[in-house]
Amino acid sequence: MAVNKRTFTFTILGLLVWALISSLVAAYYYNAYNDLFQKAHKSIIYINLGINYGNSTVQWFNYTEARGGDTLLDATITMAEVNYTTSSFGALINSINNVNNTSPNAWIWWMHSQFGWSEGPVACDKYVLGDNETLYWYYEDTSKWPYPTPP
Amino acid sequence: MPPRKTQQIAVFSVLVAVCLAIQILPRPLGVEFTSFLTFSTGIIFGSFLGASFGVAVMIINGFLSPWGLAGINLPFQMLGMGIIGAGGGLYKMTNGSNVRFFGETAVMGAFLTLIYYMITNMGFAINLMLFTQFSPLDAIIISQISGAFVTLMYIISNTILFGFGVVPLVSAIRKLYGGEK
Numbered sequence A: 001m002a003v004n005k006r007t008f009t010f011t012i013l014g015l016l017v018w019a020l021i022s023s024l025v026a027a028y029y030y031n032a033y034n035d036l037f038q039k040a041h042k043s044i045i046y047i048n049l050g051i052n053y054g055n056s057t058v059q060w061f062n063y064t065e066a067r068g069g070d071t072l073l074d075a076t077i078t079m080a081e082v083n084y085t086t087s088s089f090g091a092l093i094n095s096i097n098n099v100n101n102t103s104p105n106a107w108i109w110w111m112h113s114q115f116g117w118s119e120g121p122v123a124c125d126k127y128v129l130g131d132n133e134t135l136y137w138y139y140e141d142t143s144k145w146p147y148p149t150p151p
Numbered sequence B: 001m002p003p004r005k006t007q008q009i010a011v012f013s014v015l016v017a018v019c020l021a022i023q024i025l026p027r028p029l030g031v032e033f034t035s036f037l038t039f040s041t042g043i044i045f046g047s048f049l050g051a052s053f054g055v056a057v058m059i060i061n062g063f064l065s066p067w068g069l070a071g072i073n074l075p076f077q078m079l080g081m082g083i084i085g086a087g088g089g090l091y092k093m094t095n096g097s098n099v100r101f102f103g104e105t106a107v108m109g110a111f112l113t114l115i116y117y118m119i120t121n122m123g124f125a126i127n128l129m130l131f132t133q134f135s136p137l138d139a140i141i142i143s144q145i146s147g148a149f150v151t152l153m154y155i156i157s158n159t160i161l162f163g164f165g166v167v168p169l170v171s172a173i174r175k176l177y178g179g180e181k
Helices: A005-040 A072-079 B004-024 B034-045 B047-064 B071-091 B098-131 B136-146 B148-177
Strands: A044-052 A058-067 A082-087 A090-096 A105-113 A116-119 A134-141
Touching: A005 B098, A005 B136, A005 B148, A044 A072, A058 A072, A072 A082, A072 A090, A072 A134, A090 A105, A090 A134, B004 B034, B004 B047, B004 B148, B034 B047, B034 B071, B034 B098, B034 B148, B047 B071, B071 B098, B098 B136, B098 B148, B136 B148
Parallel strands: A044 A134
Antiparallel strands: A044 A058, A082 A090, A105 A116, A105 A134
C-alpha cells in the first residue's frame, strides 16, 4: 500500500518528537533516581542550616542531625517555628519564627556548593536533603532580580 | 464595510491583546495558549506576521509577566515563539481531509513545542555557565535534561490544543475577514 508522502513526513516528525522527548525524560528520571538514591541511602544525615532574618541576625544550626529522605521543610520545622501553605507548586513559607512574608520581603532558600550560593531549584518540601549540605533561609527583598545572594 | 487592511490590523491587534491577557491570567501548570495563538496567527497572516506576533508577545510578557522579569531567557523565548509563528505561516492550510489536518496540526504542535523548549532551555544553560563552572556542553546537557519533564507536559497539552483548536480558530477568523491570500 503506497503511503502518501505528506502522511509519511508527519508520521516521521511525530516519531522524532516522541524519540527525543522519551530520551530526555528517561535521562531526567535516571538522574533524579541517582540523586535521590545518593541522598536517601543513609538513615541519618547531618546538615548545616542558616536562618537570616534580614536584619543582620543569623541563626546557624551546624552539623544538625536529620533523617535520610527528609526534605528541607521537615528539617526547618524541627529547628524553628514555621508557618506555611501548600499548593500544586509545593510549600510556600509564610513565616519562620514569627517573621512573616511582607511584600516585597519573603523567605527564599539557598544552597551552598563548590560554586557558591544558588537559589533553591524547587519548593522546600520537594527538596530532599543530602549529607553535609549547607542550606540557608534568607528573608530578603524579592522585588529585585536576580535575588540578592546570602552574605 | 471597512477596508480589508483595516480589518486585518484590527483582528491582529485583538489576537495580540487576547494572547497577552491569557498569558497574564492564572492557569494550570503545563498549559499555555501563546504558542497555539501564535501558530494560528502564522497560518492566517503568514510567516512574517506570525513570527512578529510571537516575538512581540514574548517581549511584552518578558516585562509584564506575574512570574517576574524573563531576564536572560527573554531572547530565547522571543526566538522560540518567533519560530512557532513562522512555522504556522510555512505550514498554511491545505485542502486535505479534516482528519489528516487535525492530525497534522497536533504533530506540528508537539514538534514546535519541543523546539521552543529546547531553545528556551538554552537560556538556562547560559545561566549555568555564568553562575557555575560547568562547561558549555555540560550546561547544555543538564539544562535539556532538567527541563525534560516540563517540556513533556507542554508537549502533551499543546498536542491536544493544536490538534483540536487550530482548525476551528483559523476557520472562524478566516470567515471573519479572509486572511492572507
